[in-house]
Amino acid sequence: AQKITQTQPGMFVQEKEAVTLDCTYDTSDPSYGLFWYKQPSSGEMIFLIYQGSYDQQNATEGRYSLNFQKARKSANLVISASQLGDSAMYFCAMREGPGTYKYIFGTGTRLKVLA
Amino acid sequence: DARVTQTPRDKVTEMGQEVTMRCQPILGHNTVFWYRQTMMQGLELLAYFRNRAPLDDSGMPKDRFSAEMPDATLATLKIQPSEPRDSAVYFCASGTTSGSSYNEQFFGPGTRLTVL
Numbered sequence: 001a002q003k004i005t006q007t008q009p010g011m012f013v014q015e016k017e018a019v020t021l022d023c024t025y026d027t028s029d030p031s032y033g034l035f036w037y038k039q040p041s042s043g044e045m046i047f048l049i050y051q052g053s054y055d056q057q058n059a060t061e062g063r064y065s066l067n068f069q070k071a072r073k074s075a076n077l078v079i080s081a082s083q084l085g086d087s088a089m090y091f092c093a094m095r096e097g098p099g100t101y102k103y104i105f106g107t108g109t110r111l112k113v114l115a
Numbered sequence: 116d117a118r119v120t121q122t123p124r125d126k127v128t129e130m131g132q133e134v135t136m137r138c139q140p141i142l143g144h145n146t147v148f149w150y151r152q153t154m155m156q157g158l159e160l161l162a163y164f165r166n167r168a169p170l171d172d173s174g175m176p177k178d179r180f181s182a183e184m185p186d187a188t189l190a191t192l193k194i195q196p197s198e199p200r201d202s203a204v205y206f207c208a209s210g211t212t213s214g215s216s217y218n219e220q221f222f223g224p225g226t227r228l229t230v231l
Contacts, residue, residue, distance in 0.1 A: 033217025043204060045222035052217055091158065101146055101165055101212045103220060105158040 003027060004094055004106035011111050013082045020067070021077040021109045023092030033095045034075040035103070036066065040088040048090075051075055082113045117141045119223035121207050127229045133195040136226045138207030139188055147190045148220060149175075149182055150206040158206075164190065165212060197230045204228070 005024045013019035025034065036048040051059045051066045059066040067076040079086055092106040120139045128134055140147045148163040162172035162182040172182060179198070184190045194201055204227050208220040 035217075035219055037222075043225055043227075045206065045208070047219040047221065050217065050219055095217050101163065102160060102171060103148070104160075107157045 003104050004092055006092055006106035006109050008109045009107075011109055012114055013079075013111065014114050015084060016081055018078060018080045019082055019111065021079070021090050021092075021111065023075045023077065023106060025073050025075060025092075025094050027073075027094065027096050029096045031096075034066070034068070035093040035095070036064070036075075036077045037091045037093060037105075038086075038088045039091065039108070040085075045091070049077070079111075084113050084115060087111060087113045117221075119207055119209050119221050121205075121223035121226050123226060124224060125227045125229075127231065128197055129231050130198055131196040132230075133193065134197045134201075134228060134230075136192045136205055136207075136228070138190040138192070138209075138223055140190065140207070140209030141221055142188070144209035144211050144221075146210050146212040146220075147184060148206075148208040148210075149190070149192050150208065151203045152206060152225070153203045161192070161205075194228075197228075199230045202228055202230050 003026045032053045034051045038046045049059050049061045049064045049066050051068045058068050063080045065078045089108045089110050091108045093103050095103045122137045146165045149161040150158050152158045161174045164184045167184045181193045204225045206225045207223040210220040211218045
C-alpha cells in the first residue's frame with residue numbers, strides 16, 4: 001500500500017514568493033521520521049529537512065520549513081522566498097520505526113520557479 | 116566534505132552483459148541502500164544493508180540482481196544478465212540508523228545505466 005502521497009505532480013511559483021508542497025503519509029506506528037529531498041536536473045538527491053513524529057515544533061532549515069500536522073498525517077514542505085535555483089523535483093519520504101530501517105519515498109513534485 | 120561515491124557514473128551495455136555498480140558509503144555510516152529510479156516507477160528500494168548484513172532485498176529481481184557488501188567501504192550491485200528494462204539511474208545511499216533515531220540518508224550521484 002502506498003504510504004507516502006504527493007498529489008501535486010507539478011507546481012509553479014513566482015520568484016520571491018512562498019510555495020507549499022504537499023505530502024500525506026499513512027502509518028500505524030507512533031514513532032516515525034519524515035524527510036524531504038530535492039533532486040535538481042543534475043540528478044543528485046539532496047537532503048533538505050527532517051521532522052520526527054514526537055517533535056513538538058515544526059522543523060525549519062533556512063528557507064525550508066515543514067508544516068507538520070500529525071492528526072491529519074500531513075508533512076508539507078514550505079519554501080519561502082523562492083529562488084530560480086529551487087526549480088527541481090521534491091520528494092517526501094518516511095521511515096517507520098523502530099522495527100525497520102526502510103525509507104519510503106513519494107512520487108515527487110516538480111517545482112518550477114518563474115522569473 | 117564526506118560524500119557517497121558511485122562508479123561508474125554512466126554505463127552503456129548490451130543486453131545479456133554483466134553490469135557491476137560500486138558504491139563507497141560515507142565512513143562511519145552503518146546502513147547502505149540501493150535504489151533504482153525510472154520515470155515510470157519513481158524511486159524504488161532494491162536492497163539495503165545494516166552493519167554489512169543484508170536486511171531486505173525484496174525489491175530486487177532475484178534471478179538477475181545481486182547485492183553484496185564485502186567490506187564496510189564497498190557495496191556492489193550486480194546485474195547478470197542485463198536487460199533493456201534495467202535501464203535506469205541506480206542510487207546508492209548511506210546513513211546511520213538506530214532503533215530510536217531517524218537520521219537522513221546521503222545519496223551518491225547515481226549510475227545511469229543504459230542497456231541496449
